[in-house]
Amino acid sequence: MVVNLYYLIYEKNMNIKELAKKLNLSITTVSRGLADYSDVSEKTKKRIKKFAEKYNYNPNPYAANLASRSSKNLGFILPLLSAFLNFFDNVPL
DSSP, X not given: OXXXXXXXXXXXXXXXXXXXXXXXXXXXXXXXXXXXOTTSOHHHHHHHHHHHHHTTOOOOHHHHHHHHTOOOOOOOOOOOHHHXXXXXXXXXX
């Protein structure tokens, strides 16, 4: 139990590369195991998920967005609202 506490306190956030290295598996296998792909054996999936929970692994959404090249976010560029307010103040009714 002391070892787990040490990792939770002192080790930086676990990423998928470090998780794969500790499990001696490829990054692809770990990723597919976490996503429940059918081509990964049940034994390996259980091992991956148990280890991920032990080391408090959480997928990084920013890394996933970079890898997929899609963030599914929408941005707006709006003009300064005070310019519009000043314009309408000067319009006669």
